[in-house]
Amino acid sequence: MNGxxxxxxxxxxxxxxxxxxxxLSLVDVDVPAPGADEIxxxxxxxxxxxxxxxxxxxxxxxxxxRRAGTPDRPIVTATxxxxxxxxxxxxxxxxxxxxxxGAGVVVAAGTSSEAQALLGKVVAVIGGAMYAQYxxxxxxxCLPLPEGTTPADGASSFVNPLTSxxxxxxxxxxxxxxxxxxxxxxxxxQMLVKICLQDGVPLVNxxxxxxxxxxxxxxxxxxxxxxxxxxxxEDLGKALAxxxxxxxxxxxxxxxxxxxxxxxxxxxxxxxxxxxxxxxxSVHKQVYIYGGLDTSATVLNRSFGMAWxxxxxxxxxxxxxxxxxxxxxxxxxxAAEIKTTFASHYTRVxxxxxxxxxxxxxxYSKRATGEKYLINPNKGLGGG
Amino acid sequence: MNGxxxxxxxxxxxxxxxxxxxxLSLVDVDVPAPGADEIxxxxxxxxxxxxxxxxxxxxxxxxxxRRAGTPDRPIVTATxxxxxxxxxxxxxxxxxxxxxxGAGVVVAAGTSSEAQALLGKVVAVIGGAMYAQYxxxxxxxCLPLPEGTTPADGASSFVNPLTSxxxxxxxxxxxxxxxxxxxxxxxxxQMLVKICLQDGVPLVNxxxxxxxxxxxxxxxxxxxxxxxxxxxxEDLGKALAxxxxxxxxxxxxxxxxxxxxxxxxxxxxxxxxxxxxxxxxSVHKQVYIYGGLDTSATVLNRSFGMAWxxxxxxxxxxxxxxxxxxxxxxxxxxAAEIKTTFASHYTRVxxxxxxxxxxxxxxYSKRATGEKYLINPNKGLGGG
Numbered sequence: 001m002n003g004x005x006x007x008x009x010x011x012x013x014x015x016x017x018x019x020x021x022x023x024l025s026l027v028d029v030d031v032p033a034p035g036a037d038e039i040x041x042x043x044x045x046x047x048x049x050x051x052x053x054x055x056x057x058x059x060x061x062x063x064x065x066r067r068a069g070t071p072d073r074p075i076v077t078a079t080x081x082x083x084x085x086x087x088x089x090x091x092x093x094x095x096x097x098x099x100x101x102g103a104g105v106v107v108a109a110g111t112s113s114e115a116q117a118l119l120g121k122v123v124a125v126i127g128g129a130m131y132a133q134y135x136x137x138x139x140x141x142c143l144p145l146p147e148g149t150t151p152a153d154g155a156s157s158f159v160n161p162l163t164s165x166x167x168x169x170x171x172x173x174x175x176x177x178x179x180x181x182x183x184x185x186x187x188x189x190q191m192l193v194k195i196c197l198q199d200g201v202p203l204v205n206x207x208x209x210x211x212x213x214x215x216x217x218x219x220x221x222x223x224x225x226x227x228x229x230x231x232x233x234e235d236l237g238k239a240l241a242x243x244x245x246x247x248x249x250x251x252x253x254x255x256x257x258x259x260x261x262x263x264x265x266x267x268x269x270x271x272x273x274x275x276x277x278x279x280x281x282s283v284h285k286q287v288y289i290y291g292g293l294d295t296s297a298t299v300l301n302r303s304f305g306m307a308w309x310x311x312x313x314x315x316x317x318x319x320x321x322x323x324x325x326x327x328x329x330x331x332x333x334x335a336a337e338i339k340t341t342f343a344s345h346y347t348r349v350x351x352x353x354x355x356x357x358x359x360x361x362x363x364y365s366k367r368a369t370g371e372k373y374l375i376n377p378n379k380g381l382g383g384g
Numbered sequence: 385m386n387g388x389x390x391x392x393x394x395x396x397x398x399x400x401x402x403x404x405x406x407x408l409s410l411v412d413v414d415v416p417a418p419g420a421d422e423i424x425x426x427x428x429x430x431x432x433x434x435x436x437x438x439x440x441x442x443x444x445x446x447x448x449x450r451r452a453g454t455p456d457r458p459i460v461t462a463t464x465x466x467x468x469x470x471x472x473x474x475x476x477x478x479x480x481x482x483x484x485x486g487a488g489v490v491v492a493a494g495t496s497s498e499a500q501a502l503l504g505k506v507v508a509v510i511g512g513a514m515y516a517q518y519x520x521x522x523x524x525x526c527l528p529l530p531e532g533t534t535p536a537d538g539a540s541s542f543v544n545p546l547t548s549x550x551x552x553x554x555x556x557x558x559x560x561x562x563x564x565x566x567x568x569x570x571x572x573x574q575m576l577v578k579i580c581l582q583d584g585v586p587l588v589n590x591x592x593x594x595x596x597x598x599x600x601x602x603x604x605x606x607x608x609x610x611x612x613x614x615x616x617x618e619d620l621g622k623a624l625a626x627x628x629x630x631x632x633x634x635x636x637x638x639x640x641x642x643x644x645x646x647x648x649x650x651x652x653x654x655x656x657x658x659x660x661x662x663x664x665x666s667v668h669k670q671v672y673i674y675g676g677l678d679t680s681a682t683v684l685n686r687s688f689g690m691a692w693x694x695x696x697x698x699x700x701x702x703x704x705x706x707x708x709x710x711x712x713x714x715x716x717x718x719a720a721e722i723k724t725t726f727a728s729h730y731t732r733v734x735x736x737x738x739x740x741x742x743x744x745x746x747x748y749s750k751r752a753t754g755e756k757y758l759i760n761p762n763k764g765l766g767g768g
């Protein structure tokens with residue numbers, strides 16, 4: 001072991017009490033010495049992804065946020081509506097560290113040559129508890145970033161890049177030749193547009209405003225359908241027919257959209273059919289729900305035959321399924337293209353203290369498409 | 385070729401006109417001479433399965449049924465509501481023969497030894513157009529029934545027996561160890577109870593009345609949950625926990641039941657979990673919708689994590705997927721147990737003429753669980 005080893009660092013915690021109260025706080029945690037095959041990373045960038053928000057705020061009502069505690073050690077509280085407490089049962093009274101992924105500088109390393117080789121390098125890391133000044137991880141688990149990459153550049157190297165690559169990989173492995181993406185103007189959606197352009201994969205983008213149509217057209221998207229347009233169903237039908245897409249990845253989850261996509265796929269398939277089957281086409285049509293921007297019920301008006309599926313899709317089970325070698329290929333592509341295909345854009349960079357500011361919470365909890373916040377846990381604390 | 389060869393026979397036809405009218409009729413069709421490897425079957429039993437009703441009546445409003453034509457050649461008409469015409473687009477102005485499966489006596493056979501061996505035998509057949517006096521099929525496609533089996537005994541040898549066997553086979557192939565079935569008091573549901581008892585597979589039966597609970601208890605069912613009971617959710621939760629079921633087959637399709645089943649499965653899995661994951665358990669939970677007794681939307685309140693799927697399930701794609709050898713094993717079991725495990729019970733046996741009677745249509749179109757009609761196309765016509 002060598003390098004600079006701090007004694008302690010701040011970590012953000014989220015706690016939902018049995019009494020129905022969310023409590024966010026900053027706690028001092030000891031910084032452990034890295035083991036032989038481990039590294040200590042000073043985290044300088046960690047995004048607030050939708051998946052982080054779920055853990056950070058739980059089912060709390062953001063309009064009830066209050067800040068107390070001391071200026072140095074703020075404590076934010078908010079009320080969790082009683083009817084939402086059931087879904088929180090698994091985490092009650094447990095103080096949880098937050099932050100799926102991040103990037104930073106390796107400030108100490110274990111004795112192994114693999115760990116030592118990373119000292120002073122900028123690396124991307126994943127594994128939770130990244131909303132913290134320091135984080136120890138296995139050297140083998142980090143993603144070393146190319147020379148000239150900053151922690152802010154590399155902060156989002158896993159969730160969005162691997163999710164968008166995973167969608168294209170799932171499409172291929174399950175025998176489809178084109179795909180649909182909803183909430184497509186998101187950071188992830190823009191990555192997917194770039195991947196599909198590079199790979200020559202037809203992609204139908206569903207967005208929610210004319211401005212988002214413009215945004216995606218500007219980065220080269222071919223099929224962009226605006227669900228706010230009166231011609232949406234017709235536009236979607238044409239794009240599905242032209243692209244041949246039979247699998248969709250849906251970040252919205254609630255409402256009738258998943259079913260509309262299936263119905264549009266079925267109509268596109270049947271338009272080419274020559275024989276009537278009352279069970280519909282035999283072409284399997286699939287929608288994977290990977291997010292829940294709309295937490296209301298998924299409503300499927302079953303007008304798309306019998307060869308269909310709707311289900312959950314998550315990155316980590318997908319990576320487990322494809323195996324270490326295939327996953328490594330995806331990671332290598334992310335590192336190589338981190339400033340181009342997989343570049344993320346942030347609305348604002350915030351400190352841990354600002355992460356607990358009611359105004360800032362109100363802003364990032366909106367989950368507005370295309371708006372994204374980056375936490376720098378060492379901002380204003382002498383680290384970054 | 386030898387045996388008795390009639391010149392012509394009656395066949396039931398269903399037609400939906402572009403004008404929005406359903407027309408059911410009986411037509412005289414030529415009876416072809418069977419080819420070398422074919423047999424001619426005098427159909428004496430063909431059930432009205434829910435899947436047949438879909439083709440027979442389409443989206444017609446049964447309350448508008450009128451009978452005209454002549455006593456010998458009745459013509460029944462009914463109105464298809466304009467908003468339902470979209471779903472009928474694939475079949476407009478095409479006169480369709482109806483009846484998925486049936487059984488009868490082989491009255492003529494082609495020259496091949498396989499065909500000749502069936503002459504005079506009672507066989508079960510599948511392939512559509514069974515609501516007819518005569519049907520030519522490949523000898524290899526029929527299921528010869530054991531000595532002493534009548535056409536009425538064997539009329540339902542395919543759809544329900546193979547569907548219920550297919551459910552258990554799907555459960556095994558997809559790594560589950562117990563299953564759930566809805567509308568479980570049906571003919572198919574009773575078969576499934578018997579299969580699962582024989583095979584030692586835990587089965588959670590969901591029924592819709594106390595009388596149906598009694599019915600299934602009497603044939604030995606262990607877990608029976610009545611969705612009309614105030615304790616249903618609790619009862620289902622207990623049965624899911626006790627059985628460990630993580631796959632369900634749902635004949636209802638519409639409403640919130642599929643989602644309730646997934647939520648109950650997730651709760652049962654989580655009750656045994658030791659670590660909190662905000663994505664829910666990693667155990668895949670699946671509901672296959674194989675029928676549409678409730679044609680309203682499937683409403684999924686997503687409170688069951690991310691490892692889930694809902695999709696369509698159909699017998700024929702399943703049989704294609706498992707291959708000819710595996711399918712043949714299932715068929716052999718059906719023939720051997722046609723009077724026990726796979727015995728069907730019919731509310732009434734009706735002629736082709738009665739099939740076109742408004743009163744009878746009103747009765748069989750209700751799709752009442754446990755009520756089933758058998759058509760004998762040769763009843764009252766000198767055949768049966």
